[in-house]
Amino acid sequence: MTDTRTDAGPAGGPEAPRLTQYAHGGGCACKIPPGELEEMVAGLVPQGALAHAPGELLVGLDHGDDAAVVRLPGGPGLPAAVATADFFTPVVDDPYDWGRIAAANALSDVYAMGGTPLVAVNLLCWPRDVLPFDLAREVLRGGMDVAARAGCAVAGGHSVDDPEPKYGMAVTGTVDPERLLRNDAGRPGVPLSLTKPLGLGVLNNRHKTTGEVFPQAVETMVALNRDASRAALAAGAVCATDVTGFGLLGHLYKLARASGVSAVIEAAAVPYLDGAQEAAREGYISGGTRRNLDWVAPYTDFGDTDELTRLLLADAQTSGGLLVAGEVPGAPVVGELVAAGDYTVVVR
Structure with a gap:
């Protein structure tokens, strides 16, 4: 279903500002490209500081996992702390929906580790002389509503006067250190399940360009990954990541590389949102997404896969689903991990 409104949505009628027009990118598509990011953080492992830290760092910078995990001091049996931060430019024009999407996206990092969020703080950048604070209040309200649905308290935050609007959250939660989902625990012979369809990037870019509203994309982005995380743990999974700005192929390549395996994707089994393939064909x-594809291409065997499919598999998602090494009830199996030492991804 497509809503062809071209105004900003419910926050102020036809004269309300279109938030996506105040941002150079949208959602997780505005991330620093993965190759540039890895080069920037290479070698940033603060061993000296870790030697004196009161807790044991279980997951840090080593493999670019979704969140940091620290075992709390005090002996066995205690939960570990999981911490993350995520924020981005407007991905939709409706401020309330943008707040909901950004909060669900930040909470997803905790769920991707198998954890439960406890408390979040807001991160807000706002062009105070350009956009009214009524819109900012709607953004914050959206974030609080999603956090409440997750059972996560929101306690304050930090704001900055910025030429470009940005919003997200820093989230702290708990996780059983013996039942972590992490991106370096993949093993050969394990199927790959994807818990949300792809296509968010192209639909969001079409929205930014034309003003068309795609309720199916908004519904997907505001959906919490909580149930998918719990289902993955119940099925015995130990390896997962969420699919966001680096696309399915980018996040799968990182998982395969961290786990020392390769991966196969069955292109025909990958689900897409209604309208996504059409939007891609029309050039949105x-x-x-193009930077994602450039980054993964040297490590991917595409065979005779067409260019459109390649782009969709690399499509920069915002608040996407979990990619789980294991079978998750209700989620399609889109491939498997295979034994190999070159960390390649094969698309067939």
């Missing part, structure tokens, strides 16, 4: 491909 973000720069972030």
Whole structure:
């Protein structure tokens, strides 16, 4: 279903500002490209500081996992702390929906580790002389509503006067250190399940360009990954990541590399949102998606896969689903991990 409104949505009628027009990118597509990011953080492992830390760092910078995990001091049996931060530019024009999407996206990092969020703080950048604070209040309200649905308290935050609007959250939660989902625990012979369809990037880019509203994309982005995380743990999974700005192929390559395996994707088994393939055919491909494809291409065997499918598999998602090494009830199996030492991804 497509809503062809071209105004900003319910926050102020036809004269309300279109938030996506105040941002150079949208959602997780505005991330620093993965190759540039890895080069920037290479070698940033603060061993000296860790030697004196009161807790044991279980998951840190080593493999670019979704969140940090620290075992709390005090002996066995205690939960570990999981911490993350995520924020981005407007991905939709409706401020309330943007707040909901950004909160669900930040909470997803905790769920991707198998954890439960406890408390979040807001991160807000706002052009105070350009956009009214009524819109900012709607953004914050959306974030609080999603956090409440997750059972996560929101306690304050930090705001900055910025030429470009940005919003997200820093989230702290708990996780059983013996039942972590992490991106370096993949093993050969394990199927790959994807818990949300792809296509968010192209639909969001079409929205930014034309003003068309795609309720199916908004519904997907505001959906929490809580149930998918719990189902993965119940099925015995130990390896997962969420699929966001680096696209399915980018996040799968990182998982395969961290786990020392390769992966196969069955292109025909990958689900897409209604309208996503049409939007891709019509050229609504973000720069972030093209950068993703450029990054993974040297490590991917595409065979005779067409260019459109390649772009969709690299599509920069915002608040996407979990990619789980294991079978998750209700989620399609889209591939498997295979034994190999070159960390390649094969698309067939």
